Amino acid sequence: MMGVPRVFGCVEAGGTKFVVAIGNDRGEILAHERFPTADPASTLAATNAFLRQRSQALGTLAAIGVGSFGPVELDKTSAQYGVIGKTPKPGWRGTDIAGTFAREFSCPVGFDTDVNAAALAEHRWGAARDVNTLVYLTIGTGIGGGVLVDGVPIHGLMHPEVGHIYPRRHPLDLAFAGVCPFHGDCLEGVAAGPAIVARTGASLERLDESHPQWEIEADYLGQLCAQLVMTVSPQRIVMGGGVMSQERLLPLIRPRLSHWLGGYIDRSECLDGGDHYVVAPELGDRAGVLGALVLAMDAAASAGKC
């Protein structure tokens, strides 16, 4: 086997798309492919075929990492470990996503949520390299967050679901009922992409800079950041996802965070102008698949193969 490089299988299992890749332990992606998330059987079959074919051409598959949409069971002692929970995604509830790869490939499988994976990648190679306690947020078709404490994702009861906290309603937004099927006007229900469309008839990038939606959105996301400062005390908050791709949004959020902290948290890092506290991702849309690579590398290391 000498001279055959060790490679890692990377699976970003998203609710709308799967990104699969082969990477190495220098954080390089050697091959990748993406396809829409269809039914579980065909989606996982396509993933397995990619991993098998492309890894053979590139080296020896040392481990596989999977960052999955959720909710998922992360407790390794549970019979439901690696299984998709109460998702509205048709057909996926009860799918044993981690087990599929463990059965198909005789190598360790690292498994976590998609947002925990992205947080791990931004911590290893991206915008949170220099801190150990951080939150990675994605603001897109939903709102989710991965939380690392001392470099390790919080699991606990299951995993944080920061998109479902309840913000105070913005005074200009009191008539909007919100679109979360569980909570109505939780944060995801008033601030994710579909909420913006439901409220205004358009996505954020199509709205004029003077449209109040910008202020409403920044306020809700500033409240999310403030609640995270109060509960998790992160050293940095990295904000990605489709809604955040509007670059003028981030500078509007920072003063709203400062407003909601109310002068109590006396740290220049998170006050107005604290440009290094609430930041954009550095890995862009590669955070998810690079996070799967971190999970694979960690799984290989835990199995004593590094």
Added chain:
Amino acid sequence: MMGVPRVFGCVEAGGTKFVVAIGNDRGEILAHERFPTADPASTLAATNAFLRQRSQALGTLAAIGVGSFGPVELDKTSAQYGVIGKTPKPGWRGTDIAGTFAREFSCPVGFDTDVNAAALAEHRWGAARDVNTLVYLTIGTGIGGGVLVDGVPIHGLMHPEVGHIYPRRHPLDLAFAGVCPFHGDCLEGVAAGPAIVARTGASLERLDESHPQWEIEADYLGQLCAQLVMTVSPQRIVMGGGVMSQERLLPLIRPRLSHWLGGYIDRSECLDGGDHYVVAPELGDRAGVLGALVLAMDAAASAGKC
């Protein structure tokens, strides 16, 4: 020195009272004393005198643990480590509380917030012995929380300040402005002991069971628990403090937690009737000083003296 038992100094440095004790590594308190928190110089002098005199009679002082009111700096690399921050407590801002003990005694000093200390004690010997990720809440003259992830207190930017999240206002409570000097109607501003008195003119135990204050209080505290489930995902929430000493309050909180989760977090542990999820402390008012004992024991272990 053979035969001289190792003992630990324990300091619960509260905003209203100090509890000082000598303990051993079996979790036993061998001597203790409490006095009101006065100015820093006289309070710390009394603490030092107790620790010196009583430890000499009982054994060799192996380490001191301090659980302090806050905010405090917990970053060991900071010049402000162990120093009290922006407190309204007269004279205490800028007091180097950890440094005082390190200078007076030639032994390791463990230092954390009072609520992190209480969380450590409930985890080691109390109501959260069987889990590793948990929140200890105190609902009293203020509202604070210690958060342990994998058994270790979250520090991060500083430490969580869960009392200062913003709950949705209860429909029966919209006229009340709240009493937090920083935020007005944050959780502490509407649900701590002084808020109850400001709203109703009486403390909770003096209000009839049919008084709406019970429902309002339970709703706000249920929201706190729900926000913690969404952000920290604890395996247990332990609720102590003066307001919680009203035993009929806890069973009113659990269904409000369930209400705010909205069926999304699909775990029987935290749903209605989940009596093992939101629980009373087992150590009562000894949690703080026993937490200081845990901090002392851990400091001794880190220093390689165990």
